[in-house]
Amino acid sequence: MDQSKTGKFIAAMRREKSMTQRQLADLIGISDKTVSKWETGKGMPEVSLMLPLCELLEISVNELLSGERLTSDDYQKKAEENIMNLVKEKEESQKKLILCFIICFITILAGVTLIMTAGMASMAVWARILLIIIAVFVIGGGIAVAVVLDLETGTYECVHCGTRFVPTAKAYMASTHSITTRYLRCPSCGKKSHCKKRMTH
Numbered sequence: 001m002d003q004s005k006t007g008k009f010i011a012a013m014r015r016e017k018s019m020t021q022r023q024l025a026d027l028i029g030i031s032d033k034t035v036s037k038w039e040t041g042k043g044m045p046e047v048s049l050m051l052p053l054c055e056l057l058e059i060s061v062n063e064l065l066s067g068e069r070l071t072s073d074d075y076q077k078k079a080e081e082n083i084m085n086l087v088k089e090k091e092e093s094q095k096k097l098i099l100c101f102i103i104c105f106i107t108i109l110a111g112v113t114l115i116m117t118a119g120m121a122s123m124a125v126w127a128r129i130l131l132i133i134i135a136v137f138v139i140g141g142g143i144a145v146a147v148v149l150d151l152e153t154g155t156y157e158c159v160h161c162g163t164r165f166v167p168t169a170k171a172y173m174a175s176t177h178s179i180t181t182r183y184l185r186c187p188s189c190g191k192k193s194h195c196k197k198r199m200t201h
Contacts, residue, residue: 004041005067011039013057028052034163034188046157046164093199096153100146107142111135147172156195158186164198 014024014035021039025032028049037043045053050061063070065082114135118128151172155164167175167184176183181194 002067003044006044006064007039007041007067009064009067010035010045010053010057013059014039017057019056024053024056027056030161030163031188043155043165046162048162090199093153096149097199100149100153103142103149104146107138107145111139111142114138154197154199156182156184157198158189158191158195159193160191161186161189163188 014021019027020032021035022032025035030049034043038045045064050064054061054064057064060070060075062075062079062082065085066078070078112135114131118131118135123131147169151166151169155166157164163186165187167182171184172182178194180197182197183192184195185192186195
């Protein structure tokens with residue numbers, strides 16, 4: 001789905017109702033920054049907010065996801081397209097996540113192998129140092145690629161306000177995490193929590 005198109009549609013429907021971003025945000029219980037993010041195409045409303053938003057703007061969820069008013073003839077076709085797009089996005093995110101784990105595993109394994117070789121094999125000091133340096137670069141490069149892939153895969157959902165967001169690389173690297181959560185500050189409500197990893201935007 002086209003986030004930019006959906007954002008422009010939300011803005012148009014909001015203006016049609018003579019509401020400011022702040023007024024719309026207050027009615028839904030979110031910040032005006034979140035509404036601004038939607039309208040500029042930098043994010044999508046999370047699932048829990050779609051129905052309240054659609055009720056306020058007097059549109060259907062199908063129209064929201066399509067980014068336009070739909071006639072009865074177009075409705076079924078667009079509904080099918082939107083479902084397929086969501087399924088496709090989730091599948092692509094899962095593939096990226098698997099690739100992320102594979103890259104991490106291979107690079108760490110390669111790095112550890114190089115370090116063990118440098119420590120156990122008989123060789124000149126300069127060769128031993130070179131192997132260790134290469135190992136560090138291999139591990140560091142693999143982790144960097146894995147981080148980029150993970151950041152591009154889905155979003156994190158704030159447990160306090162439900163906002164979905166993509167953290168900065170700095171915040172991502174500095175946060176403690178489990179497999180499914182990461183301790184991050186929500187850009188919408190400003191609270192820190194163990195945000196849940198979601199496979200879609």
